[in-house]
Amino acid sequence: MTKVxxxxxxEKLTRHQxxxxxxxxxxxxxQDFIARWNFLGMPYAIIxxxxxxxxxxxxxxxxxxxxxxxxxxxxxxxxxxxDIRHDFPVIHWRYIGNENLPPKIAEVYKxxxxxxxKNNANKEFFWEEKEAFLWGxxxxxxxxKSIWHEDRVAKxxxxxxxxxxxxxxxxxxxxxxEQGHSSFxxxxxxxGGHDRE
Numbered sequence: 001m002t003k004v005x006x007x008x009x010x011e012k013l014t015r016h017q018x019x020x021x022x023x024x025x026x027x028x029x030x031q032d033f034i035a036r037w038n039f040l041g042m043p044y045a046i047i048x049x050x051x052x053x054x055x056x057x058x059x060x061x062x063x064x065x066x067x068x069x070x071x072x073x074x075x076x077x078x079x080x081x082x083d084i085r086h087d088f089p090v091i092h093w094r095y096i097g098n099e100n101l102p103p104k105i106a107e108v109y110k111x112x113x114x115x116x117x118k119n120n121a122n123k124e125f126f127w128e129e130k131e132a133f134l135w136g137x138x139x140x141x142x143x144x145k146s147i148w149h150e151d152r153v154a155k156x157x158x159x160x161x162x163x164x165x166x167x168x169x170x171x172x173x174x175x176x177x178e179q180g181h182s183s184f185x186x187x188x189x190x191x192g193g194h195d196r197e
Contacts, residue, residue: 013127018096018097019099020113020115020184021113022094025091032108033093037082039060041079042078044187044189046076048073057161070086077189079098080095081096081097081185082095082097097186125176125177125178126176129188134171136169137168160190162192165192168193170191170192171187172191173187173188
């Protein structure tokens with residue numbers, strides 16, 4: 001069996017195996033929208049404001065974030081990936097994962113079910129799991145926090161919510177592609193890594 005034959009025989013992902021939703025809302029709806037979600041199985045967050053990016057694990061105060069200061073928020077884990085982008089004055093969101101939307105999200109907010117779109121109902125995606133190194137190498141502890149340093153962005157202070165002290169940090173993710181083009185990326189986990197990998 002050739003590599004192409006092997007690839008084409010792989011099981012593809014269909015509408016019955018994954019949820020893909022999106023929509024938009026105004027900043028005044030932020031607290032209600034985010035409070036409706038259950039982030040069990042989605043312990044990681046990347047919080048991007050106008051002046052910094054923070055990586056968090058087990059963060060629960062999403063509804064206290066000021067949407068005026070928020071540029072982007074990504075909450076992710078093994079059960080799903082909620083990507084939120086504030087494109088003033090509108091907040092756009094996209095969810096990909098295993099779970100159904102929280103109750104009343106589709107009723108209260110303008111939502112779009114990817115699979116319900118006319119040309120998407122029968123789509124099939126190849127998918128694969130990947131890993132990528134994040135910026136910085138471990139340089140020790142400061143004020144009880146692990147510090148990573150990156151020469152190319154010396155003023156940046158990368159900090160990652162990793163329990164042990166790995167040399168590097170990786171992000172794990174799933175890529176869903178169609179006809180050779182990536183359609184969706186689902187972040188699943190942060191983990192330790194080493195340069196030799």
